[in-house]
Amino acid sequence: MRMIIAISSALLTLVAAEVAWAHAFLDHAEPRVGSSVATAPHQLSLWFTQDLEPAFSTVEVQNSTGGRVDVGKPRIGPANVMHVGLKPLPPGTYKVVWHALSVDTHTTEGSFSFHVGPQ
Amino acid sequence: VFEPLMLARTAHFAAAAMLSGVTFFVLFVAEPVWARAFRGPEGVVTTLRRQFVRLGWMMLALSVASGFVWLVVLASRLTGQSLQAAMAGGGVWKVLTETRFGNDWLVRAVLAVLIAISIERLEPSRGWPSRWEGVIAVLLSGAFMASLGWAGHGGANAGPAGVFQVGADALHLAAAGAWIGGLLPFAMVMACALRTRSEAWNLVAADVTRRFSTFGVIVVGILLLTGLSNTWFLVGSLPRLLGTPYGQLLLLKIALVIAMVAVAAVNRLVLTPRLRDAAGATGVLIRLRRNGLIEIALGLVILAVVGTLGTTPPAAHTQVQWPFSVRLSAEPFNDPTSRTMALALLAAMVAGTTLILLGVLEQRWRWPLLASGGALWLLAMPWLRIFTVEAYPTSFYASPTGFSVQSIAAGEALFLQNCSSCHGPDGHGDGPAAKDLQPPPADLTAGHIYAHSDGDLFWWITHGIGNAMPAFGASIEPTGRWNLIDFIHANADAARFGSAADAGMANAFLTPDFAVDCADGSSPLIGDLRGRVLHLVFVGAHWVARLRTLEPTALVVHPDPLISAAGPFCSTDDPDVAKAFALYAGSSVEELDGTEFIVDQSGSLRSSWHPGLVPDWTDPKVFAEVVDNIRRTPSATRAVPGHTHMH
Numbered sequence: 001m002r003m004i005i006a007i008s009s010a011l012l013t014l015v016a017a018e019v020a021w022a023h024a025f026l027d028h029a030e031p032r033v034g035s036s037v038a039t040a041p042h043q044l045s046l047w048f049t050q051d052l053e054p055a056f057s058t059v060e061v062q063n064s065t066g067g068r069v070d071v072g073k074p075r076i077g078p079a080n081v082m083h084v085g086l087k088p089l090p091p092g093t094y095k096v097v098w099h100a101l102s103v104d105t106h107t108t109e110g111s112f113s114f115h116v117g118p119q
Numbered sequence: 120v121f122e123p124l125m126l127a128r129t130a131h132f133a134a135a136a137m138l139s140g141v142t143f144f145v146l147f148v149a150e151p152v153w154a155r156a157f158r159g160p161e162g163v164v165t166t167l168r169r170q171f172v173r174l175g176w177m178m179l180a181l182s183v184a185s186g187f188v189w190l191v192v193l194a195s196r197l198t199g200q201s202l203q204a205a206m207a208g209g210g211v212w213k214v215l216t217e218t219r220f221g222n223d224w225l226v227r228a229v230l231a232v233l234i235a236i237s238i239e240r241l242e243p244s245r246g247w248p249s250r251w252e253g254v255i256a257v258l259l260s261g262a263f264m265a266s267l268g269w270a271g272h273g274g275a276n277a278g279p280a281g282v283f284q285v286g287a288d289a290l291h292l293a294a295a296g297a298w299i300g301g302l303l304p305f306a307m308v309m310a311c312a313l314r315t316r317s318e319a320w321n322l323v324a325a326d327v328t329r330r331f332s333t334f335g336v337i338v339v340g341i342l343l344l345t346g347l348s349n350t351w352f353l354v355g356s357l358p359r360l361l362g363t364p365y366g367q368l369l370l371l372k373i374a375l376v377i378a379m380v381a382v383a384a385v386n387r388l389v390l391t392p393r394l395r396d397a398a399g400a401t402g403v404l405i406r407l408r409r410n411g412l413i414e415i416a417l418g419l420v421i422l423a424v425v426g427t428l429g430t431t432p433p434a435a436h437t438q439v440q441w442p443f444s445v446r447l448s449a450e451p452f453n454d455p456t457s458r459t460m461a462l463a464l465l466a467a468m469v470a471g472t473t474l475i476l477l478g479v480l481e482q483r484w485r486w487p488l489l490a491s492g493g494a495l496w497l498l499a500m501p502w503l504r505i506f507t508v509e510a511y512p513t514s515f516y517a518s519p520t521g522f523s524v525q526s527i528a529a530g531e532a533l534f535l536q537n538c539s540s541c542h543g544p545d546g547h548g549d550g551p552a553a554k555d556l557q558p559p560p561a562d563l564t565a566g567h568i569y570a571h572s573d574g575d576l577f578w579w580i581t582h583g584i585g586n587a588m589p590a591f592g593a594s595i596e597p598t599g600r601w602n603l604i605d606f607i608h609a610n611a612d613a614a615r616f617g618s619a620a621d622a623g624m625a626n627a628f629l630t631p632d633f634a635v636d637c638a639d640g641s642s643p644l645i646g647d648l649r650g651r652v653l654h655l656v657f658v659g660a661h662w663v664a665r666l667r668t669l670e671p672t673a674l675v676v677h678p679d680p681l682i683s684a685a686g687p688f689c690s691t692d693d694p695d696v697a698k699a700f701a702l703y704a705g706s707s708v709e710e711l712d713g714t715e716f717i718v719d720q721s722g723s724l725r726s727s728w729h730p731g732l733v734p735d736w737t738d739p740k741v742f743a744e745v746v747d748n749i750r751r752t753p754s755a756t757r758a759v760p761g762h763t764h765m766h
Binding site: 028030032034035038053054055056101103104105107 | 193196197213217218219220270525634642644692
């Protein structure tokens, strides 16, 4: 009997124990991924699925010629949201490249674009 | 592949587990036995005690070395510097001072120093340790193992749930470490009993086995509780367990632990009682020692699996590749024509299982019970197929689009290009090319569309269905296929919405998601506004006057951002919002001007109105009554199956 209890409890435990979120993925962004916005945003915000390490998480926003249009250091807070200021953006397509280190030391990276002005 | 980080992780886990296991074993298993059997100068015991302390020193040294390698390799990766540069150039320092991992490492370095002091107190040359010295050594080494939770995979989510999760993970680590780490000292005691071959030592071996397995039952209990809490917070699902590399590794780990528990149970239930018989004791001791070593080997493999799990993308963030050609379905319980059959089968399975379990436990009626239970299962077996439906590798794929107005609009455009010639412009299966097709194209607004998962639809669009439907995997990219699925769901919902809303039914039609800009500067998604009843108003040139009569909580969709920004309410000028909602209104985008919708507190689209309809929503009293009715009859949260929202 005790063996049955022990085995079934061990089974349940192990099903449970390791199903964890180990990487910070981009959940959503403002401006939205792939979106088209009429007016130029003043800042870019990225929401991640996990808390980030500010010291090792970066974001870059580039215009169509590759020039940097983000200003200042990215701010993180609450711990899973990253904000960065933007220069006044003329109409055009902008590329966002991000690198994230989650607090459990896994790195992830990704990129997307958004469009400012009429399509 | 030589992976230094994974190697360092595995070595560190193993060493920290051994370290805490040895101290746990000394305090809870060995010392109480020595106290009963051998207080006093006894050569063999002293040798054994010295060996335990030496093992502790070795594991502490290995922990510190592997922890240092882990830190330096990680710092070099994160800063992009070479190992030497990371050490000299401040990379290591930056990681130590500016990350949670680094802070954890600083705390654990202090713990390592304190552990060294506490181990030194356990040296046999310093006499018998006091109870407090033992407790402190156990707590320190347990904390050293548990604090790996802050550096590991678990608990990186924010809030109280995250704190709880880290706590459960820490306890899980401490318990697992104490168990796996206690195995080597256990095998050492068995080996010692085997060498000395005295009756007294046989009794010591029996006592140690009994205590260690009692300790093991407690540990397994802790593992169960911490594991359950983790499941509660992380929601692992069966498809994720079966259909992702992460889940499959986890299954491997479960199998290994079951094997470990089985070996431990044999030790306790079969072998320990036989130690009382002096004649057979030697054979039993050999088997106990061997079993201890088998458990150690299994434990080390488990640690290696854990190390791999830590570097595998977790199940929650990879698409599930369903490995079977069928999946389970509870649909027979919902369908009136099959409900009786389903309930009868369920009763047969429950009764059959109960009989078999009784047969296992009850000696006297064993065979009749087992036979009748087995017979019930055999009878039910051929019919169990009604609980399965055809499944595909993509059946449990989660849509990345989030049922947004953008994806619905994009899906509609793709539908008109690729699908409407057969399925018809409104999806009724009546397109111009449909009349020659055998079998005829499916009516995509019929009820069966709700029985298929998003992943099933994704498979059919990608690969086609037999000769009846062509494959679009090559011509439409994956995002486009998901957009199509969102459109198909919106279209099927829209076909029912008008009549359901007229009948005042509390159906759960998920509201297409979009962002609005609010007067306070925030820009929430509709999905973020759950808990409130939302009033959605489409205001074109003709209906600007309506703005003046609206409550500040209304959401306004207006083509001109200047006017929509004028009110205190939230607004948007996204043309995709009008495109998606025109489906539900059963009108063109142009005719939508003046149309209003109500979204209930669970995010379902509940009612619509347009100018000229009675009751007149522009009358504030009438409108308040409509909203009140909806608030008092909440809908189910979700009716369309398979939509997973990845917000």
